[in-house]
Every structure is written in C-alpha cells, then in structure tokens.
Amino acid sequence: MPPHRPPVRRGTRWLVLALALAAAAGQFVVSWTFDDGARRDVDALHSDSVWIEPGSPAVLDAGRARQVIGDRPIVAAVLPPSEDTFDRCEDVVARHDDVVAFVWTAPDRSAICVGDGFPDPDLGEQADRRTAVDWLERVILDARFSSRYRVDEALPDRTAQLEELVLAFDAAVPDAYADGVDRRELSASPQVGLEIAVRLLATVAAVVVGFVVLRLAVLRVAAGRARRRSLRTRRLEQLARTARLADAVLAEQPDDPGRARARADAAGRYVLVLAGVEAARDEPALDAADAELTALERTLRVGR
C-alpha cells in the first residue's frame, strides 16, 4: 500500500509564500507611505482648504476660513501641538507645493510657508531675482502688522490672523505677478485612493493567505488521519493473516516426530510473529512484520 503524503505541492508553497510576502509588503508600504497623524491632516487638504485637528488648542472658524480663502492658493491647518511649527508647515507644503500654508500648533505657535511649486514673482524691482519665499516674507510682515489691531492674544481664536494674511496676500499679488496667481482646484486625495487600494489589496492577500494556510493545515491533519487509517487497515490485514496461520498451526497434529518438531518450531515462530504484528505501530514495523508473516506462510504453505 503506497504511503499517504500530505497533499501539499511545491507550487502551492511558493504561492503561499508569495501571497504572504505581498500582504506583508502591502502593510509595510501603507505604514511607510502614510505615516503618522500629519498624513491624515495633509491628505485632507487635497479636498479642502482648511483642516482643524480635533482637540487642538488653537481655534479657527472653519466656515469663515473657507469663505475667506475661497479659491486662493492658500491652506490653513490647525495641527496637534508641536514644538516645530515651521517643520509641520514644511510637511504640509511638501505635499501641497503650490500653495501658501498657514499652520498653527498652538494659539501662540504659528508658521507661514510656501511650497516649491508656487511661482516666483515676475513683476516689480529685481523680479528676476526674487523668489516666492522672498515675496512671502513681505506678505507675512504686512499680515502680522495688521493683525495686531484685530487679534486678541489672550483668546485662542486665530481666524482674524488668517483673514489678515489673505488681505495681505491679495494686496501683494498685483505688485509681483503680472497675471496674478492661479486659482487652487480642490481634488480628491490621490494618497487616500492609493491607501485604500493598497489596504484593500493587502487585506485580500492576507485573507487569501489565511485561507490557504488554514486549508493546508487542515489538509495536513486530514492526511495524517488518512495515514493512520491506512496503518490501521494494514494492521487488521496482518491480524487476519495471523488468524489463518494460527488455524494452520493448531489444526495439524503430526505423529511423525520430525514433523512434530517442525510444527513446534512453526508454532514458536508464530508466537513471535503475532507479538511483532501486535506491537507494530508504524510503517517500518509493519514492513518487518509483513516479511515475517510471508516467510511463515511459505513455511506452513498457507496461501493468502
């Protein structure tokens, strides 16, 4: 009887390994590409000009802020508390490089910065050497100057600061840009779509891997059961053969001393064979018992 082997093919193992790696890579890509809380804030600004982190100490009237900003290439973000407000602002413009960003991490911690994609001025004195950063410095100075008359430092609401920035922005654009600056078009976040796609793929891969691994484990268990059943059937078959041998050994009562001695030897061998059959629990032991049975059957001329 051929031995049972677990029905696990090499190709299946490679498939499981590949899917497991895909799932792990998917999760890694998700965690690497879309890290930290700033990711959510920054992504939200794809489809909105304002983001306010819930629970942040700084206050901004979101509706008013959207109304004031309109389609201007400006975004306002109230982010979680941080010591490096300007770095957070740089994080924002790293993903939205064609805007001016106004970022708060606390009522008294704010930063204004501009992305690399924001156009440099093309009007005014030394227009060929002025960058958008130079231009923005002037805007910031004007905004801060005018904010002094409207912003109450004791209160957390910073909506007026944003309004003054927008006013300064509008005042500074005609002097620096011949055609003004382009309107900002809001769009769905490509990162969010990619994240959903990657997470979906990773989830599907993880489910497939889980199913395949579980299925392989179950098949292995089933194969083990089949192998045990096969061994049991083989033992029963050998016991049936020993029963026939016992009948043959006990049946003959030879008068001839030589035959009687041979029969006694056969009886002794039978006892040993029976002990071997009853003790056999695995393939090698059953093979050995099988060989002993066959030899004794030939001696006693008992056919199978």
Next chain:
Amino acid sequence: MTGVLVGAAAAAVLVAGALVPLLRRVPGRRAARAGARSAHARLGHLLATVDADPDLARRANERWTTAGALLARAESAADLALAERTAAEGIALLARS
C-alpha cells in the same frame, strides 16, 4: 458593531471553507459495511448448511470468525473491504468442496 459582526461572519465562512476537507464524509462507507455484513452472513449460512470437506470447513470457519472480528473493529471503508474480502475467501473455500 456592524463591522465586528461582518468580520466575525467573514472569519466563520473562511474557517468553515478551510475545514471542509475534515468535515467531508467518505462516500460509500455505508454500502461497504452492508457488503461486508452480507458476505459475513452468507458465509455463516453456508457453514451451517453446506456439508463441506472437514479441512475446508475448518478453514472457512476461521475466515468467518476473522471476518466477524474485522467487522467489529472496522472504522473505514478499507477496513470493511478487508472484512468482506476475508468472508469471500471463506465462501470460496466452501465453494471448492
């Protein structure tokens, strides 16, 4: 809450699908048992009714006893087939007489 329920249902379906090979019953086991019992009973009937050669009858009787023992211990279709084969050997012995 709904997400948890959907997840639990999906996990249950996943596990049930994976467990199918263990839950599936081997077909034909009932027929194999019926066949083995039938052969054993037929051999017993022949032993009781046929006037056979004593040596062949003794050997057929051993096959009947062994087939009965195998039937009692059978757990799989292969075990039952072995019992039926053993009873058939006894029937063949009686047929020779």
